[in-house]
Amino acid sequence: MFKALSNPNRLQIFLQLTQCCAPGTLCSHDDLNVRCVGDLGSDLDVAASTLSHHIKELHRAGLISMRRNGQNVECWIEPQTLHRLSAFFATANQEHENEAERS
Amino acid sequence: MFKALSNPNRLQIFLQLTQCCAPGTLCSHDDLNVRCVGDLGSDLDVAASTLSHHIKELHRAGLISMRRNGQNVECWIEPQTLHRLSAFFATANQEHENEAERS
DNA sequence: TCTATAATTCGACATATATCGAATTATAGA
DNA sequence: TCTATAATTCGATATATGTCGAATTATAGA
Numbered sequence: 355m356f357k358a359l360s361n362p363n364r365l366q367i368f369l370q371l372t373q374c375c376a377p378g379t380l381c382s383h384d385d386l387n388v389r390c391v392g393d394l395g396s397d398l399d400v401a402a403s404t405l406s407h408h409i410k411e412l413h414r415a416g417l418i419s420m421r422r423n424g425q426n427v428e429c430w431i432e433p434q435t436l437h438r439l440s441a442f443f444a445t446a447n448q449e450h451e452n453e454a455e456r457s
Numbered sequence: 458m459f460k461a462l463s464n465p466n467r468l469q470i471f472l473q474l475t476q477c478c479a480p481g482t483l484c485s486h487d488d489l490n491v492r493c494v495g496d497l498g499s500d501l502d503v504a505a506s507t508l509s510h511h512i513k514e515l516h517r518a519g520l521i522s523m524r525r526n527g528q529n530v531e532c533w534i535e536p537q538t539l540h541r542l543s544a545f546f547a548t549a550n551q552e553h554e555n556e557a558e559r560s
Numbered sequence: 561t562c563t564a565t566a567a568t569t570c571g572a573c574a575t576a577t578a579t580c581g582a583a584t585t586a587t588a589g590a
Numbered sequence: 591t592c593t594a595t596a597a598t599t600c601g602a603t604a605t606a607t608g609t610c611g612a613a614t615t616a617t618a619g620a
Contacts, residue, residue, distance in 0.1 A: 360463035361608075372549040386556070392566060404609055406568055425566045425617050433556040440543075440550035446475040447543035453489070453536040464578075495596060507579055509598055528587050528596045 355439070358415030364408045367394050368417060371431045390426035458542070461518035467511045470497050471520060474534045493529035 359365050371387055371394070395405035409429060412418045416435045421428050462468050474490055474497070498508035512532060515521045520539075523532045 356459050356462040356468065359459040361460075363608085365459065372552070390566080391568095400608085401610055402567065403569080403611075407608080410568090422567090422616080425564095427567065431553055431556075433550075433553040436546070436550050436553055440546040443539070443543040443546050447536075447539050449475070450534055450536040450539055453534075466578085493596080494598095503578090504580055505597065506581075506599080510578080513598090525586080525597090528594095530597065 355415050355417070355435075358411050358417055361408065361411075363398055363400060363404075364412055366398060367408060367429075368412060368431075370394055371418060371429060372436070386430060388428045388430045390423075390428050391420075392426070394429060458518050458520070458538075461514050461520055464511065464514075466501055466503060466507075467515055469501060470511060470532075471515060471534075473497055474521060474532060475539070489533060491531045491533045493526075493531050494523075495529070497532060 359368060371389060373387070391405060391409055392402075394409070395402070398405065400408075409418070409420070409427075412429075413420055416432055418429050419432050420430075462471060474492060476490070494508060494512055495505075497512070498505070501508065503511075512521070512523070512530075515532075516523055518538075519535055521532050522535050523530055525531075
Protein backbone atom coordinates (compact mmCIF):
# COMPACT_ATOMS: atom_id res chain seq x y z
CA MET A 355 0.00 0.00 0.00
CA PHE A 356 2.53 2.58 1.12
CA LYS A 357 5.10 0.77 -0.94
CA ALA A 358 3.02 1.53 -4.00
CA LEU A 359 3.04 5.22 -3.15
CA SER A 360 6.71 5.30 -2.23
CA ASN A 361 7.93 5.81 -5.76
CA PRO A 362 7.73 9.42 -7.03
CA ASN A 363 6.40 8.45 -10.44
CA ARG A 364 3.73 6.23 -8.98
CA LEU A 365 2.72 8.88 -6.47
CA GLN A 366 2.39 11.32 -9.36
CA ILE A 367 0.09 8.94 -11.21
CA PHE A 368 -1.94 8.41 -8.06
CA LEU A 369 -2.26 12.16 -7.53
CA GLN A 370 -3.39 12.74 -11.08
CA LEU A 371 -6.17 10.24 -10.58
CA THR A 372 -7.07 11.56 -7.17
CA GLN A 373 -7.38 15.18 -8.12
CA CYS A 374 -10.26 14.84 -10.50
CA CYS A 375 -11.93 18.09 -9.62
CA ALA A 376 -11.38 21.22 -7.56
CA PRO A 377 -10.23 20.42 -4.01
CA GLY A 378 -13.13 20.23 -1.62
CA THR A 379 -15.58 19.61 -4.42
CA LEU A 380 -17.30 16.32 -4.96
CA CYS A 381 -16.61 14.75 -8.32
CA SER A 382 -19.82 14.66 -10.26
CA HIS A 383 -20.88 11.35 -11.64
CA ASP A 384 -19.78 12.01 -15.19
CA ASP A 385 -16.81 14.11 -14.17
CA LEU A 386 -15.05 10.99 -12.89
CA ASN A 387 -11.35 11.12 -13.38
CA VAL A 388 -10.77 8.28 -15.76
CA ARG A 389 -7.49 8.57 -17.60
CA CYS A 390 -5.81 6.21 -19.99
CA VAL A 391 -2.34 4.85 -19.34
CA GLY A 392 -0.55 6.91 -21.97
CA ASP A 393 -2.24 10.05 -20.76
CA LEU A 394 -1.10 9.40 -17.19
CA GLY A 395 2.48 9.05 -18.34
CA SER A 396 2.52 12.05 -20.65
CA ASP A 397 4.29 14.31 -18.19
CA LEU A 398 6.40 11.65 -16.54
CA ASP A 399 9.40 11.02 -18.80
CA VAL A 400 9.57 7.25 -18.48
CA ALA A 401 9.42 4.52 -21.10
CA ALA A 402 6.05 2.99 -21.88
CA SER A 403 7.17 -0.26 -20.33
CA THR A 404 8.11 1.48 -17.09
CA LEU A 405 4.81 3.29 -17.02
CA SER A 406 2.97 0.04 -17.52
CA HIS A 407 4.92 -1.49 -14.67
CA HIS A 408 4.00 1.35 -12.30
CA ILE A 409 0.34 1.21 -13.22
CA LYS A 410 0.38 -2.49 -12.52
CA GLU A 411 1.91 -1.91 -9.09
CA LEU A 412 -0.76 0.61 -8.19
CA HIS A 413 -3.36 -1.84 -9.33
CA ARG A 414 -1.85 -4.70 -7.32
CA ALA A 415 -1.90 -2.49 -4.25
CA GLY A 416 -5.61 -1.96 -4.80
CA LEU A 417 -5.21 1.76 -5.26
CA ILE A 418 -6.55 1.93 -8.80
CA SER A 419 -8.83 0.01 -11.11
CA MET A 420 -8.47 -0.37 -14.83
CA ARG A 421 -10.46 -1.49 -17.85
CA ARG A 422 -9.67 -1.75 -21.52
CA ASN A 423 -11.63 0.53 -23.78
CA GLY A 424 -10.59 -0.02 -27.37
CA GLN A 425 -6.94 0.73 -27.83
CA ASN A 426 -6.74 2.48 -24.50
CA VAL A 427 -6.68 1.14 -20.99
CA GLU A 428 -8.54 3.45 -18.65
CA CYS A 429 -7.55 3.91 -15.02
CA TRP A 430 -9.31 5.40 -12.05
CA ILE A 431 -8.95 5.57 -8.31
CA GLU A 432 -10.34 2.75 -6.23
CA PRO A 433 -12.52 4.80 -3.88
CA GLN A 434 -12.75 2.18 -1.14
CA THR A 435 -9.01 1.98 -0.74
CA LEU A 436 -8.74 5.73 -0.65
CA HIS A 437 -11.42 5.77 1.99
CA ARG A 438 -9.60 3.23 4.13
CA LEU A 439 -6.40 5.19 3.82
CA SER A 440 -8.18 8.36 4.82
CA ALA A 441 -9.82 6.69 7.80
CA PHE A 442 -6.55 5.19 8.94
CA PHE A 443 -4.77 8.54 9.16
CA ALA A 444 -7.81 10.30 10.52
CA THR A 445 -7.93 7.89 13.43
CA ALA A 446 -4.21 8.10 14.06
CA ASN A 447 -4.29 11.85 13.88
CA GLN A 448 -7.23 12.24 16.23
CA GLU A 449 -5.20 10.80 19.06
CA HIS A 450 -2.45 13.32 18.52
CA GLU A 451 -4.44 16.40 17.67
CA ASN A 452 -3.94 18.04 21.04
CA GLU A 453 -0.18 17.65 20.68
CA ALA A 454 -0.07 19.41 17.33
CA GLU A 455 -1.96 22.35 18.75
CA ARG A 456 0.65 22.85 21.42
CA SER A 457 3.38 24.09 19.04
CA MET B 458 7.34 10.39 3.37
CA PHE B 459 5.58 7.35 1.93
CA LYS B 460 8.97 5.87 1.25
CA ALA B 461 9.59 5.92 4.99
CA LEU B 462 6.38 3.99 5.58
CA SER B 463 6.95 1.56 2.73
CA ASN B 464 9.09 -0.82 4.76
CA PRO B 465 7.13 -3.24 6.96
CA ASN B 466 9.45 -2.83 9.93
CA ARG B 467 9.36 0.93 9.76
CA LEU B 468 5.59 0.93 9.40
CA GLN B 469 5.42 -1.23 12.50
CA ILE B 470 7.52 1.24 14.45
CA PHE B 471 5.38 4.09 13.19
CA LEU B 472 2.21 2.28 14.23
CA GLN B 473 3.54 1.59 17.70
CA LEU B 474 4.19 5.27 18.17
CA THR B 475 0.88 6.29 16.67
CA GLN B 476 -1.31 4.05 18.74
CA CYS B 477 -0.59 5.59 22.08
CA CYS B 478 -4.04 5.16 23.55
CA ALA B 479 -7.38 3.58 22.73
CA PRO B 480 -8.56 4.41 19.21
CA GLY B 481 -10.79 7.43 19.14
CA THR B 482 -9.41 8.66 22.44
CA LEU B 483 -7.23 11.70 22.79
CA CYS B 484 -3.84 10.99 24.29
CA SER B 485 -3.63 12.74 27.58
CA HIS B 486 -0.69 14.98 28.16
CA ASP B 487 1.24 12.57 30.31
CA ASP B 488 0.02 9.53 28.44
CA LEU B 489 2.13 10.55 25.45
CA ASN B 490 3.52 7.59 23.62
CA VAL B 491 7.23 8.09 24.07
CA ARG B 492 9.17 4.89 23.52
CA CYS B 493 12.88 4.29 23.46
CA VAL B 494 14.61 2.74 20.48
CA GLY B 495 15.25 -0.65 21.99
CA ASP B 496 11.67 -0.88 23.17
CA LEU B 497 10.37 -0.14 19.68
CA GLY B 498 12.46 -2.93 18.24
CA SER B 499 11.67 -5.51 20.90
CA ASP B 500 9.10 -7.34 18.79
CA LEU B 501 10.75 -6.75 15.45
CA ASP B 502 13.51 -9.33 15.09
CA VAL B 503 16.14 -7.11 13.50
CA ALA B 504 19.67 -6.27 14.60
CA ALA B 505 20.15 -3.14 16.68
CA SER B 506 21.98 -1.51 13.81
CA THR B 507 19.09 -2.14 11.47
CA LEU B 508 16.65 -0.77 13.99
CA SER B 509 18.74 2.33 14.38
CA HIS B 510 18.79 2.76 10.64
CA HIS B 511 15.00 2.56 10.39
CA ILE B 512 14.48 5.01 13.21
CA LYS B 513 16.78 7.42 11.45
CA GLU B 514 14.80 7.08 8.23
CA LEU B 515 11.55 7.84 10.02
CA HIS B 516 13.19 10.84 11.59
CA ARG B 517 14.58 12.08 8.27
CA ALA B 518 11.11 11.84 6.80
CA GLY B 519 9.82 14.06 9.59
CA LEU B 520 7.52 11.38 10.92
CA ILE B 521 9.08 11.08 14.34
CA SER B 522 11.14 13.12 16.78
CA MET B 523 13.76 11.85 19.15
CA ARG B 524 15.73 12.95 22.16
CA ARG B 525 18.36 11.31 24.26
CA ASN B 526 17.43 10.64 27.84
CA GLY B 527 20.29 9.00 29.66
CA GLN B 528 21.21 5.73 28.05
CA ASN B 529 18.01 5.67 26.09
CA VAL B 530 16.91 7.60 23.04
CA GLU B 531 13.22 8.37 23.23
CA CYS B 532 11.05 8.57 20.14
CA TRP B 533 7.60 9.97 19.52
CA ILE B 534 5.33 10.83 16.64
CA GLU B 535 5.72 14.23 15.03
CA PRO B 536 2.11 15.37 15.31
CA GLN B 537 2.31 18.04 12.60
CA THR B 538 3.42 15.55 10.00
CA LEU B 539 0.69 13.15 11.03
CA HIS B 540 -1.78 15.98 10.72
CA ARG B 541 -0.61 16.87 7.22
CA LEU B 542 -0.85 13.24 6.19
CA SER B 543 -4.33 13.00 7.58
CA ALA B 544 -5.42 16.19 5.84
CA PHE B 545 -3.96 15.04 2.54
CA PHE B 546 -5.99 11.84 2.44
CA ALA B 547 -9.07 13.48 3.86
CA THR B 548 -9.07 15.97 0.99
CA ALA B 549 -8.41 13.32 -1.61
CA ASN B 550 -11.10 11.10 -0.19
CA GLN B 551 -13.74 13.82 0.00
CA GLU B 552 -13.76 14.11 -3.77
CA HIS B 553 -14.40 10.41 -4.16
CA GLU B 554 -16.76 9.77 -1.30
CA ASN B 555 -19.83 9.56 -3.49
CA GLU B 556 -18.12 6.90 -5.60
CA ALA B 557 -17.35 4.67 -2.65
CA GLU B 558 -20.96 4.78 -1.55
CA ARG B 559 -22.10 3.43 -4.87
CA SER B 560 -20.76 -0.06 -4.36
C1' DT C 561 -5.82 -7.70 -44.57
C1' DC C 562 -2.44 -4.20 -43.64
C1' DT C 563 -0.91 -0.46 -40.81
C1' DA C 564 -0.64 2.55 -36.96
C1' DT C 565 -1.27 3.27 -32.13
C1' DA C 566 -1.69 1.79 -27.23
C1' DA C 567 -0.23 -1.11 -23.99
C1' DT C 568 2.14 -5.19 -22.03
C1' DT C 569 5.71 -8.64 -21.42
C1' DC C 570 10.36 -9.98 -21.10
C1' DG C 571 15.23 -9.93 -20.17
C1' DA C 572 19.08 -7.14 -18.82
C1' DC C 573 21.21 -4.09 -15.83
C1' DA C 574 22.34 -0.27 -12.65
C1' DT C 575 21.03 1.58 -8.40
C1' DA C 576 18.75 1.55 -3.98
C1' DT C 577 17.49 -0.77 0.14
C1' DA C 578 17.52 -3.94 4.08
C1' DT C 579 20.21 -6.39 6.62
C1' DC C 580 24.08 -8.05 9.41
C1' DG C 581 28.19 -8.10 12.52
C1' DA C 582 32.04 -5.62 14.41
C1' DA C 583 33.66 -1.56 16.20
C1' DT C 584 32.60 2.72 18.43
C1' DT C 585 30.28 6.24 21.29
C1' DA C 586 27.36 7.77 25.19
C1' DT C 587 25.75 7.23 29.54
C1' DA C 588 24.63 5.20 34.26
C1' DG C 589 26.03 3.09 38.11
C1' DA C 590 29.27 0.33 41.00
C1' DT D 591 37.76 4.52 36.80
C1' DC D 592 35.76 0.25 35.26
C1' DT D 593 31.80 -2.19 33.50
C1' DA D 594 27.38 -2.93 31.54
C1' DT D 595 23.78 -1.31 28.64
C1' DA D 596 21.79 1.49 24.81
C1' DA D 597 22.46 3.19 20.61
C1' DT D 598 25.06 4.53 16.44
C1' DT D 599 28.38 4.15 12.71
C1' DC D 600 30.67 1.62 9.28
C1' DG D 601 31.62 -1.68 5.69
C1' DA D 602 30.00 -5.72 3.36
C1' DT D 603 26.52 -8.06 0.93
C1' DA D 604 22.23 -10.07 -0.80
C1' DT D 605 17.94 -8.75 -2.56
C1' DA D 606 14.56 -5.52 -4.42
C1' DT D 607 13.41 -1.87 -7.42
C1' DG D 608 13.32 1.24 -11.38
C1' DT D 609 14.55 1.61 -15.69
C1' DC D 610 15.31 0.65 -20.55
C1' DG D 611 14.76 -1.35 -25.30
C1' DA D 612 13.06 -5.04 -28.14
C1' DA D 613 9.51 -8.04 -29.05
C1' DT D 614 4.68 -9.02 -28.60
C1' DT D 615 -0.36 -8.42 -28.16
C1' DA D 616 -4.72 -5.86 -28.74
C1' DT D 617 -7.45 -2.93 -31.18
C1' DA D 618 -9.12 0.68 -34.63
C1' DG D 619 -9.38 2.16 -38.99
C1' DA D 620 -8.07 2.36 -43.97
